Amino acid sequence: MPQWAEYSTGERIKILRGERTQDELAHLAGLSPVRVRRAEQDVQLTLPTLLALSDALSADVSVILGQQAPRRGLGHEDRQMLRRLSHTVHDTAAGILQQDDEAPTVAELRAAVDRCWDLYWDGRYAEAGAVAAPLVRSAAARLHDQPDGARAGAHGLLADAYRVAAYVSNLLGQRDLAYTAIGHARSESAAAADDLRQALVDSGRAWIYLRDARLPDALRLAEKAAADIEPRFSRATVEQLTVYGSHVNFAAVVASRMGDKERSADLLSQSHAAGARMGGEHRAHGTLFGPVSATTQAVGINVALGKAGQALDLAGSVTPDDEAELSQAAQRRYALDRAMAQADTRRWDDALDTLEEALTASPEWARHQALPQVIVDKVGRASTARLRRVSTLIGARETAPTGFATATSRTAL
Template structure:
């Protein structure tokens, strides 16, 4: 598999343009002629101003086009543009820079937008969520600016939520620096609002950024602290409080499992199951969903990570209905289920589950790494089904290249 630096500059432009943007489209986006774009892609001529214009139009740094750094895996043009707009919104609002024509909106309307963003996020529609979060951040910052002294806490809470959403989208799309920045601003806003629940929610969000950045000990310490800070008394806890706590201890179990710590993962899982049982149903609150089904389905992934394949399969057999889960949670469970079947060398069952999830939610799948891991594991079973699944995630059986399918068909 060629490395990104092995391609010529013209080939890299063509790959980044993908199938959705024609040469004519790129010419219009850059204000250049089609001939100029053709010459650039043929490595015949590329001036610095044209290079910078192409980089801006494609939503990448010029160093990516020049091969000095690789593009993020599976990012298409629309993804890159969303990340760019989100980055501008995060950094500008944090610096107090707002467009001159920004109109502050009511807090009630901002709360409705918060709910809309979370709904998009948990449906796995990350690009749409990111596209909504960028202007949402600006509107929330404008609302805070207009709030009278002593009445800023509600606006700060909404602003914290907006930054947390931005951090979650950026983290999923591999924009780690942006995720760190956004979650840091979310924490600052939550602390200014003196909102203990939001501070804990942001802490758990930061732990997730740590997890994806391979900072496991720090992720576990922060996840554990965030859960402890909001642990309710079960006898009088509200469903919303139990939902937040259950989500936190469940995530702590996930981190412990990634570290191979079976005892701590088991302790957190016990608390997760107890919280789910206390709720008795799935409850949506604080930007998340938790209940007995969530606790059990996420336990499958935890058992897989710990190498406890038999226990994972037992849990899978006990799960009858996942319709209450969000789309993203249902898809994630499908990945964990497929991985458990692969670990048990049940190749057909693994590929059946994986293919169904990929076809059901192709946009969600583009931002996940587990499908490629599963295909790699099942690679020894050369079947037509394996080839179909490999094509869906844009990798050849037995390989895990970093380029998306659009890139591999562009040359």
């Protein structure tokens, strides 16, 4: 498979067009069908034509020109959603509100924030992003309408909305937008004078650092965020333990990516202690944590540290009833970690069975995961119907690809 830059501009336009016809693209772009056909035949593009195609395809000009590759798994609707989300984040941060933006009640906004997080943790990222855009506008409108002296709560809700936007953007590979949104979330949480929200935002920024391969920065910030809210276990609430446990669990993930076994083990010990105090899984402030989360995350951490056998031993202690307590996205992520451990121990058929089950159960979630391709590459050239089925599910070839679709990171939250 050629690298993205090795395609001609016309070929790239055709690939981005997907299943739509040339006439349909022409209608979306406000161009004549002849102009679209000529563009795909590599007749030199004028700037107005290039910009019109960029808008219709919801793709940056740099992608059309081959200067950067498109994000694997993003369809036309995903790109449109991200563009709307980007416009909303930048406009609201600049104080630009639409005339028809209504200011819902605080209770309505809290319910909308919870709805966004539910979609996110169910692995419905495009839908979460579609809801996040009006949520950000509504929270900004609420803040604008709040009287002086009563704005702290509205600042907090706007921080929550920006944090959702940052998480969706980061998971879908839109790093610049993720950095921007999490920066605005930090400003709003500071204005709310809410230490817990600031720690949540810092942990979110640490995750962006992790996805951006800034591992030392990610670990430093993740550990600071956890330390800032470390509760006294003797009187900690379930809400406090949920947020703290998820923070320290994430710090353990970062340490494992750096190969720091000692620090990972120490952080995991703290994570398990928090989970044991809780007795079950809980959600709070857009985070999920409990004893099952601590164990399943430890499976992935051991895989990252090259301890596949230990990872599978841990997985053996997790029952189906335990798994049912996790969110849909957490269940599928845990399945990928198990599949990776099985592949690392040369249990090829088990790895493909586990992977196929996860991909079939959540195809929308699977579109945005890199690890399935890594597992298929590890299994190699095994000529089995099972391998062919899994390769079809992830839209991959059965052997390691060399083009722009190659997986480069297995990190997901």
